Amino acid sequence: MTQVYFNGQWVAPEAAKVSVFDRGFLFGDGVYEVIPAFGRRLFGAVPHLDRLTRSLHEIGIENPLSRQAWLDVLARLVADCATDDVSIYIQVTRGAPAKRDHAYPNPPVAPTVLASASPLQPVSPTVLKSGARAITVPDLRWGRCDIKSVNLLPNIMARQQAVAAGAAEAILVREGMALEGAASNLFAVIDEDLITAPLGVHILGGVTRQALLDLIQRDRLIPVVETPIPIDRLFDAQEVFVTSSTRDLLPITRINEHVVGDGKPGEVWQRLSAAFAAYKREVSQ
Numbered sequence: 001m002t003q004v005y006f007n008g009q010w011v012a013p014e015a016a017k018v019s020v021f022d023r024g025f026l027f028g029d030g031v032y033e034v035i036p037a038f039g040r041r042l043f044g045a046v047p048h049l050d051r052l053t054r055s056l057h058e059i060g061i062e063n064p065l066s067r068q069a070w071l072d073v074l075a076r077l078v079a080d081c082a083t084d085d086v087s088i089y090i091q092v093t094r095g096a097p098a099k100r101d102h103a104y105p106n107p108p109v110a111p112t113v114l115a116s117a118s119p120l121q122p123v124s125p126t127v128l129k130s131g132a133r134a135i136t137v138p139d140l141r142w143g144r145c146d147i148k149s150v151n152l153l154p155n156i157m158a159r160q161q162a163v164a165a166g167a168a169e170a171i172l173v174r175e176g177m178a179l180e181g182a183a184s185n186l187f188a189v190i191d192e193d194l195i196t197a198p199l200g201v202h203i204l205g206g207v208t209r210q211a212l213l214d215l216i217q218r219d220r221l222i223p224v225v226e227t228p229i230p231i232d233r234l235f236d237a238q239e240v241f242v243t244s245s246t247r248d249l250l251p252i253t254r255i256n257e258h259v260v261g262d263g264k265p266g267e268v269w270q271r272l273s274a275a276f277a278a279y280k281r282e283v284s285q
């Protein structure tokens with residue numbers, strides 16, 4: 001079994017033990033990242049590590065590893081994984097002080113650090129051919145969705161509702177605006193534009209979202225408007241897709257009882273996902 005990186009050591013997963021006083025366990029006081037590798041080459045390692053640093057900074061935890069140390073950990077996890085496509089999970093919590101107290105421990109204690117790898121399952125060709133279903137749910141999350149916190153209760157409840165409805169994703173709606181998925185960013189093609197919610201406290205700034213926007217800008221692929229999408233406009237969009245590190249650009253062809261466009265993954269999605277696949281090969285390391 002592939003070893004995990006745990007608090008500075010490489011150990012078997014069953015040997016990595018977290019204290020019952022760990023603040024990640026008690027409070028969900030920690031942050032995480034999911035970093036993909038395709039053909040054993042990391043995609044977006046730098047922006048993912050930048051986002052980790054930012055999440056840690058926002059909650060007042062010092063980054064426990066230097067950039068190079070993180071890259072070394074990622075390289076070893078990718079090399080040791082049983083499959084060529086890999087999903088790396090990183091979690092850092094505020095550690096395990098002796099006493100449970102809401103306030104941050106003062107002085108700080110050592111953070112708990114985990115990095116592990118698992119095989120990355122590609123989205124099935126059948127789903128890519130027909131498109132996936134989504135449902136809309138109220139966004140019950142907190143006011144700092146830009147922090148990649150391990151507090152995922154609203155996200156997992158939303159995703160569970162989607163699974164129960166036979167859907168692949170739940171689209172989170174706040175004050176009539178469709179913002180993002182439970183674990184993805186949201187894009188809609190409306191008239192001639194590609195629309196996605198702007199960065200801010202109500203969405204997580206997805207690495208895939210940004211990579212796609214950078215590629216679109218570089219190659220002038222389609223006009224982009226960064227604005228929240230009113231829910232009725234989403235239902236009437238020509239195309240809808242969601243993006244994430246593990247599912248790339250996933251076409252959505254049904255939302256609740258609405259058929260999106262002609263019910264098939266659209267021309268813009270096909271064009272962008274082909275361009276994105278090529279871009280990934282170009283920039284992966």
Ligand SMILES: Cc1ncc(COP(=O)(O)O)c(C=O)c1O
Binds near residue numbers: 181205
């Ligand atoms: C709430 C949320 N939005 C967006 C994303 C997509 O982010 P990324 O493209 O960095 O995987 C995720 C990924 O888990 C997420 O949890």
